[in-house]
Every structure is written in C-alpha cells, then in structure tokens.
Amino acid sequence: MNPKEEFKKINPRLVERYSKLDESEEFWAYLYKPIRPSIRINTLKGELNEIKNLLEEKFELEEIPWTKGEGFFIKRYDVNFGELIEYSLGLIIPQEASSMIPPVVLDPQPGEFILDMAAAPGSKTTQIAQYMENKGCIIANDAKRDRANILIANLNRAGVLIAKVTVRDGAYFGRYENTFDRVLLDAPCSSVGMIRKNFKFAKTWSVGKVYYHSKLQKRLILAAYKALKPGGVMVYSTCTVDPVENEEVVDFLLQKTDAKLEKIKLPLKKTPPVLEWEGKKYSEEVAKTVRIHPQDNDTEAFYIAKIVKPK
Incomplete structure (x- = not known):
C-alpha cells in the first residue's frame, strides 16, 4: 500500500499541490497514519x-x-x-499534541487580559486559563453560536472561571484598539493537518477553500493586531500546511503594520518555513515562524508565528 497513491484516489489535486511543498514519501505516509x-x-x-x-x-x-x-x-x-x-x-x-504549542508560545500570565479570537472547541482556551491560574480575564470568542455552546461546555468541565464567551465575527475586536495584553488567533483554515484524524478533510479539501480561508485570515489577523496592546504578544496559528494560509498571511501583516516577529524556541523538529510560493516572495522575517509537517514529530501538521507589537 502506497499512501501517496491512496490519497490520489481520494483527492488528486491535494496530492498535486502538496507534493510541490514536500517531496518526501514520509509526508504522505504520516498524513495517512x-x-x-x-x-x-x-x-x-x-x-x-x-x-x-x-x-x-x-x-x-x-x-x-x-x-x-x-x-x-x-x-x-x-x-x-x-x-x-x-x-x-x-x-x-x-488535545492534539501540536495544538498545545500556540498557548505555550503565547505564554499568558496570571492577571492578564487575553483575547482568544477563534476559541471553539476550547482546548487552547482551557490551556491559557491553566497557565493564568484562573486569574485575570479571557475573552473567548467564536463566530458560530453552535460552536460557542460546545466551547462553554468545555470551559465549564475544565473549571475555567475567568472566561467571557462571545459570539462575534473575530474582526469585530479590531474596534478595541490597544486593549489586550495577548491575543491568540488560531485561525479557521483548510485543515490539512486534521486529515490524520479523519479522511473527510482530504475529500473536502480544495484550492478554493485555501484562498477563501486566506482572505478571512488576513482580515482577522489585522483586527487581532489592532486589538493588541503595544508591547503585547500575539500568536497566529493554523492546523494546515498551505503557505497561502500561513507564511503569506504573516507576510501580509508585516507589510500592512509595524508588527515584528520573534523566533520560537521549543524542543521540537520543524520543516523550514516557505519564503517563496507560486511566484510570490515573502519577507525573510517569516523564517522566524514555525512550520510543522506530520512526519516531523508524528503529530498533526501545524504552523505558528509569534508576533509582537512595538511599544
């Protein structure tokens, strides 16, 4: 059984696109596992x-x-x-192991005011509350009411006492300029990383979804950055591998704002970030972000950027 050939039967366009991104057979073997x-x-x-x-x-x-x-x-x-x-x-x-990385990088502290812009189902929100020792305030937002109900149930089960759940388009928070100590934007994405959990993500994947999400992500990341206090930290993350949803979104923020990137130092294996894709070149600063392919640590694929707003 050849995993790459199996994926070609499920969605040949998926294989065509990401074979250009990662030429290794390991990529497809671990995505299948x-x-x-x-x-x-x-x-x-x-x-x-x-x-x-x-x-x-x-x-x-x-x-x-x-x-x-x-x-x-x-x-x-x-x-x-x-x-x-x-x-x-x-x-x-x-909670999936690579999903635990964004709150670790965010490094929330007790007493802070935190925005989790796309919080449902809430595993990262509960992790943030845990690091805050239930001291401070988290605005846990999701755009969809049914997902917010799941978020509330998970926060209650975990004993989170400091979260206020809101149901808004994440871009709404851009009006609260320079407000939050830290912001997590674990953005909606095309979910290639989640194929290891369910092959439906391979079947339903399309390039159209990639570009739809990239447009949404760019809108959300600008609002998230606007809501961040000077001197504050924002983490942008996705559970997908597409550069259009990852490096391109971070590069877009760097072009549009005074945002700076910080290098992420954690004991994990990584794949080098993409600095050029489909004829577009991204800022060399994007090399400070973390790209994780399934074979790197035997986890979901993930992408994480640590962003700071100058004082």
Missing part, C-alpha cells in the same frame, strides 16, 4: 502529579517535550475519552 492520542492534565482541577499517578494506573504515558510538563502522549490507540471519569471530571483535556 492515525494520530497518536494525547492529553493535557488540567491543574485547575488538581495537582499534576496526583492526576498523572491516576492515569498511569490505566495508561503508559510519554511526556510531550514542548509543554510545561502537563502534556502526554498515550501509548495506545483505542482510548475512548468519553468513558474516562478523569475526562468527565475535567481532570484531563484530550
């Missing part, structure tokens, strides 16, 4: 070591190196989180 289950221990509900000891009676755990000691791979694939009492009580949050 099931995702490793991973969880985050929720210290808002208990002591990390006590919860870890409970889990180790049921599972073999492997610490995720880029978290702050609370993220773990579970070394088996047949986990039904809904049946675990630890999940029902909010002691653990099922």
Whole structure:
C-alpha cells in the first residue's frame, strides 16, 4: 500500500499541490497514519502529579517535550475519552499534541487580559486559563453560536472561571484598539493537518477553500493586531500546511503594520518555513515562524508565528 497513491484516489489535486511543498514519501505516509492520542492534565482541577499517578494506573504515558510538563502522549490507540471519569471530571483535556504549542508560545500570565479570537472547541482556551491560574480575564470568542455552546461546555468541565464567551465575527475586536495584553488567533483554515484524524478533510479539501480561508485570515489577523496592546504578544496559528494560509498571511501583516516577529524556541523538529510560493516572495522575517509537517514529530501538521507589537 502506497499512501501517496491512496490519497490520489481520494483527492488528486491535494496530492498535486502538496507534493510541490514536500517531496518526501514520509509526508504522505504520516498524513495517512492515525494520530497518536494525547492529553493535557488540567491543574485547575488538581495537582499534576496526583492526576498523572491516576492515569498511569490505566495508561503508559510519554511526556510531550514542548509543554510545561502537563502534556502526554498515550501509548495506545483505542482510548475512548468519553468513558474516562478523569475526562468527565475535567481532570484531563484530550488535545492534539501540536495544538498545545500556540498557548505555550503565547505564554499568558496570571492577571492578564487575553483575547482568544477563534476559541471553539476550547482546548487552547482551557490551556491559557491553566497557565493564568484562573486569574485575570479571557475573552473567548467564536463566530458560530453552535460552536460557542460546545466551547462553554468545555470551559465549564475544565473549571475555567475567568472566561467571557462571545459570539462575534473575530474582526469585530479590531474596534478595541490597544486593549489586550495577548491575543491568540488560531485561525479557521483548510485543515490539512486534521486529515490524520479523519479522511473527510482530504475529500473536502480544495484550492478554493485555501484562498477563501486566506482572505478571512488576513482580515482577522489585522483586527487581532489592532486589538493588541503595544508591547503585547500575539500568536497566529493554523492546523494546515498551505503557505497561502500561513507564511503569506504573516507576510501580509508585516507589510500592512509595524508588527515584528520573534523566533520560537521549543524542543521540537520543524520543516523550514516557505519564503517563496507560486511566484510570490515573502519577507525573510517569516523564517522566524514555525512550520510543522506530520512526519516531523508524528503529530498533526501545524504552523505558528509569534508576533509582537512595538511599544
């Protein structure tokens, strides 16, 4: 069985486009491979070591190196989180390992005012609240009411006390200029990284969706940056590999504003950022962002940029 050939049967245009991005057979092999289950221990509900000891009676755990000691791979694939009492009580949050990177890079502090612009279903929001020790305020926004209801349920289960849930187009927050200490924009995207969870993302992918999302992402990133305080930190992230949704969006922000990029230093393997795609050249500054392909760390594909607003 050749994974690349299997993907050609599902969506040949997907293979055609991303073979230009990553020529390795590993890319398609890992994209075809099931995702490793991973969880985050929720210290808002208990002591990390006590919860870890409970889990180790049921599972073999492997610490995720880029978290702050609370993220773990579970070394088996047949986990039904809904049946675990630890999940029902909010002691653990099922969360894909690379999805834990943006809040780590954001590095929120207790007492800060944070905007999570596209928050549902809320795993990153709960991680932010955990790092803030439930002190401060998070505006957890989503554009869709049904997704916001899921967000509320997950925040409640996790014991998050500092979040105000709003249902707005994310660009709405651009009117609150220089307001938030930190902003997370985990942007809606074409979700190539999520193919490892469900092949429907491969079947429904199209170049049209890529360009639709890029236009939306550019609108959101400008509003997010406007809402950020001088001296504040913003993280832009997606769970896709397309440069039009990743490097091009960050390059667009650099061209339109005084935004600066900071290098991200975490113990993970990376693929070099794309500085030229489809005849477009991006700023050399974009090399400071992080591009993760599925084979790099055996995770979802992900993209993360750390952006600062000068004082």
